[in-house]
Amino acid sequence: MxxxxxxxxxxxxxxxxxxxxxxxxxxxxxxxxxxxxxxxxxxxxxxxxxxxxxxxxxxxxxxxxxxxxxxxxxxxxxxEAAVVVMGRDHELTICGDVTQAELDDENVLRADEHGFKLLIELVATGVGVAVVPMSIARLYARKDVVYRPIPDVAGxxxxxxxxxxxxxxxxxxxxxxxxxxxxxxxxxxxxxxxxxxxxxxxxxxxxxxxxxxEQKQRGGQDSGPRGSKKSGKRWGPAGRRPRGRPPRRH
Incomplete structure (x- = not known):
């Protein structure tokens, strides 16, 4: 249907x-x-x-x-760790890490004004630096920009x-x-x-x-026709033994 x-x-x-x-x-x-x-x-x-x-x-x-x-x-x-992205000729590229205080005199561009892709392009022109997640710096990596960790900025x-x-x-x-x-x-x-x-x-x-x-399949395999299980003492009506079969001796 x-x-x-x-x-x-x-x-x-x-x-x-x-x-x-x-x-x-x-x-x-x-x-x-x-x-x-x-x-x-x-x-x-x-x-x-x-x-x-x-x-x-x-x-x-x-x-x-x-x-x-x-x-x-x-x-x-x-x-995600925070990094600062800058032009490859920026003076802060000599640092292994950059502190937030070292950015006080920098023109820090904001992603919410430009979007991350355009932000990195602007950084490449040398008009400023940007603090972004490391994943963004890697996604939009360019030969004319570098990034450095900035440990004292929250990720x-x-x-x-x-x-x-x-x-x-x-x-x-x-x-x-x-x-x-x-x-x-x-x-x-x-x-x-x-x-x-x-x-x-x-x-x-x-x-x-x-x-x-699997449980349903096992249940279907275990259940057979009714009365198919054998019982050791099921002799017939009223519990009588079948005729012609002597009782077992122990």
Missing amino acids: EGTAENAAPRSLTVAYVEGVTPGKWFGRWKSRMPGVALSSWQTDAAGQLTPLREGEADMSFVRLPIDDAGLHVIPLYM TRIALVWPKEPEAAARDSATDDTAGMKRAELLEEFIGIVRGRTANSSRQPSTRQQQKR
């Missing part, structure tokens, strides 16, 4: 990630463990990192904190976020044809992968489903 969950096309999980995040290892684990559920993804810039979630275009997103987390579940993941944290109820609940009744998992279980599966759970972890929905299938 068309329109039933059993005949529905395999669903997909859509994950967005802010520039600087490298989610390839998690995506690879998903594809190996959940081959029946397609994973689609795309990169967002810092200014629009919540847009895919707010507009319903993504199920989950890797974001850089802080954010407006109203209506969102948030799992903090890891910290930034990457988090995994997804919508709270009722948005998620509206889609939770549908299941994936291949995995037989509800939408909330797909989210839980991905969260477990990000948190480092193994493929055989009992906390993973896919593992629990596999265990249920």
Whole structure:
């Protein structure tokens, strides 16, 4: 019957990630463990990192904190070290580390005014320096800019976020044809992968489903036709021995 969950096309999980995040290892684990559920993804810039979630275009997103987390579940993941990016001829390039005090006389450009990519391009022209996460400095690396750690500046944290109820609940009744998992279980599966759970972890929905299938199969094999089990003292009506069969002697 068309329109039933059993005949529905395999669903997909859509994950967005802010520039600087490298989610390839998690995506690879998903594809190996959940081959029946397609994973689609795309990169967002810092200014629009919540847009895919707010507009319903993504199920989950890797974001850089802080954010407006109203209506969102948030799992903090890891910290990014801060670095100062400068032109390769800048005098501070001779330092192994740079302190915040050494930037007091510098023209420090801000990412929220330009965006990270343009920010690095401006730094390359020599108009100023910028403090950014190390992942951003690596993502937009150029031959004419360098970066140095700045230990006394707090780093930034990457988090995994997804919508709270009722948005998620509206889609939770549908299941994936291949995995037989509800939408909330797909989210839980991905969260477990990000948190480092193994493929055989009992906390993973896919593992629990596999265990249920195996238990059901074992139950079907153990149960045979009624009355097929043999009993040592089942002789017939009223407990009488069959005729012509003498009692056993011990």
